[in-house]
Amino acid sequence: MTLPVYRHPDLAGVRAGRDLVVDGDEAHHAVVVRRTRAGERVVLADGAGTSALCTVTAAAKGRLEVRVEECAADPEPLPRVSVVQAVPKGERGELAVSVLTEVGVARVVPWAAERCVATWKGERAAKGRAKWEATARESAKQARRTWFPDVAALASTDDVVALVGETDLALVLHEAEGGVAIDALDLSDVRDVLVVVGPEGGLSDAELDRLTAAGARTVRLGAEVLRTSTAGVAAVAALLSRTPRWGA
Template sequence: MALPRFFCPIPLENNTLITLPKEAAHHAGRSLRLREGTKIALFNGHGGEYQGILYFNEGIAQVQIDCFIEDNRQLCGNITLIQALASGDKMDWIIEKAVELGVNRFIPVAAERSVLQLSGARLEKRQQHWQAIIQSACEQSGRNTLMELLPVQHLKNVFNTTGDTDLFVADPDGELSLTEHLRQHPTMNNIGFFIGPEGGWSQKEVELMSKQGAIKIQFGSRILRTETAGLALSSASAAILGWI
């Protein structure tokens, strides 16, 4: 049975006694109602997990760490999901599932046709909210390194961070099949997917992506929603390239 897992953003070391941060302590004692003596797992996002025994010392939650496990449960390759801002709770859903599927970097884009528009304090609060979703999804899925979340940015700035990533644009009218392309290039190690908003990318944005070398690809004969496309492409790519 899987151990209860907690994100613990403090230095962790084998054979030490540590005090759980407030949020982790509340989750363990109040939400999960774990008893003293329960074995739990901790990770701080820098790789590996630490297992130990939970104790309560005058109401303070502490863990005696007695084991380090190096496994990070990562994909063998790198996937960057470049997602145009979607409305409602869709972004929360996409980010959570991207973590579970093994995406290692997430770039939210303020597209021309994005319904959701963020700025100022609202933008900062949403970034913090998304970061908390990443941490929670890592706890649930067993990942020991956090998916990297970049700040919301305009499309033209994305290419400053993609480096040697092989870039693809999800397009139902694309002439190139993702499946066939990946099978023809089995040694790919860094791939990125541009996923448009509900209204799709503008013609100007499509031209910019094409100019920067992004390849239009299609995946099946059906049109996928923005909250489905990136997850489907990421999952399929990891399977086709043998990264699972």
């Protein structure tokens, strides 16, 4: 069984033999929820590729003391995959973020698409992003990731169009005839992939036209029509299965 991962915000320059302290919510989860005790081993990760294998030297409520055994710096996994996720209703947004994190995306961009049932405005937008960030952080630790995904601010369609223009390969999931099958895509020499997932009500014609005009390609995932909360993870898994990240 792999060791549990906890986030430590600053591992820069950390070397074997150094003592570190984990406090706050991370320590509470380790000590109270997981019942971590002195002598056990854990992994600390800063979310940007650096990790430290540690032995727990003391555990008390709200505080975990560890001694570093060894450190590692993992390169960022390539291709780097970002997902533009139209904001779903209810808890489906957190579900989408959780499974996208587990499968290995680098960034999740919440999108206020034209036909979104849920709307994020003002304070609700800040709370929605905070929930997605917390979900991504916890899912990254569960998946034993050393690189944690970024959750961007709520994007407009103009923002998404700009992202399409900045990306090596931009894909829009769409069930209509004419979209290319994922297994027909050429992923050689692609470093950045952007996957756009529409809302429950589907993309509007205007949105689809703007995205494809900016350079995005429409892709299909077969005959089935997936929910907005699961379409992204299905697409990303299909893409990564054809890259060195998943042994292709």
